Amino acid sequence: MKQIDSDQLRDLLKVYFIMGSANCRIAPAKVLKEAVAGGITMFQFREKGTGALTAQVRFNLGRRLQKICRANGVPFIVNDDIDLAIALDADGIHVGQDDTPALAIRQLLGEDKIVGVSAHSLAEAQQAIADGADYLGIGPIYPTSSKEDARAVRGTSIIKEIRNSGITIPLVGIGGITVHNAAPVLAAGADGISVISAIAGAEDITLAARGFVHEVNSNGS
Numbered sequence: 001m002k003q004i005d006s007d008q009l010r011d012l013l014k015v016y017f018i019m020g021s022a023n024c025r026i027a028p029a030k031v032l033k034e035a036v037a038g039g040i041t042m043f044q045f046r047e048k049g050t051g052a053l054t055a056q057v058r059f060n061l062g063r064r065l066q067k068i069c070r071a072n073g074v075p076f077i078v079n080d081d082i083d084l085a086i087a088l089d090a091d092g093i094h095v096g097q098d099d100t101p102a103l104a105i106r107q108l109l110g111e112d113k114i115v116g117v118s119a120h121s122l123a124e125a126q127q128a129i130a131d132g133a134d135y136l137g138i139g140p141i142y143p144t145s146s147k148e149d150a151r152a153v154r155g156t157s158i159i160k161e162i163r164n165s166g167i168t169i170p171l172v173g174i175g176g177i178t179v180h181n182a183a184p185v186l187a188a189g190a191d192g193i194s195v196i197s198a199i200a201g202a203e204d205i206t207l208a209a210r211g212f213v214h215e216v217n218s219n220g221s
């Protein structure tokens with residue numbers, strides 16, 4: 001099958017919500033339903049951190065969240081775990097620099113799945129593209145408390161540097177993004193923003209997601 005069209009993927013990346021049970025104050029399925037109601041465009045199941053679910057319970061939560069995504073036409077991406085992505089027949093996977101290499105992921109999944117790769121520098125972005133990435137997650141743009149082993153904060157200049165190099169692949173900023181600081185990420189050249197805490201931890205999750213949708217549609221290209 002054919003690799004996903006870049007412009008279609010750009011649209012899907014606009015408001016990319018990421019979470020696992022450790023990020024939720026209420027049931028993850030409820031969090032996801034409320035975020036979907038607010039208009040998120042893509043979802044990543046990232047079940048890691050203190051108290052993260054394992055084995056069958058993890059699979060079951062993934063299946064539950066995937067069903068919600070499917071019912072609402074939101075692509076369901078699995079973080080890190082190629083076996084889980086295959087077992088669930090997810091729409092794609094997101095891997096970082098310390099995970100299974102993107103080249104191996106592309107060979108294992110074939111062309112018709114979405115492969116996202118984290119990059120913290122221009123060199124990593126170029127390598128990820130050569131390895132077959134469909135999109136890049138660039139960051140941390142701002143300080144984050146959602147990832148214990150996060151790399152140094154890069155600011156929006158990393159996105160500008162990647163775009164100025166001529167790279168046109170779809171990309172999202174990640175790390176500490178809120179509705180108040182999303183605009184510079186988009187202005188720097190990102191197609192969308194990826195968010196954990198500003199949506200999962202919001203008092204009103206639907207309203208928070210809707211705020212990001214409005215921000216991206218007002219400031220995006």
Ligand SMILES: Cc1ncc(COP(=O)(O)OP(=O)(O)O)c(N)n1
Pocket residue numbers: 016018044046079080094095096097098099116117118136137138147172174194
């Ligand atoms: C969209 C997006 N971008 C970056 C990341 C971070 O991936 P990684 O560096 O592998 O870190 P973990 O999320 O696995 O802790 C991401 N998950 N999604």
Ligand SMILES: Cc1ncsc1CCOP(=O)(O)O
Pocket residue numbers: 139140143144145146147150174175176177194195196197198
């Ligand atoms: C997974 C990840 N990768 C880089 S920063 C980050 C965490 C983003 O979470 P938040 O949106 O809460 O800062």
Ligand SMILES: [Mg+2]
Pocket residue numbers: 079080094095096097099
């Ligand atoms: Mg990872």
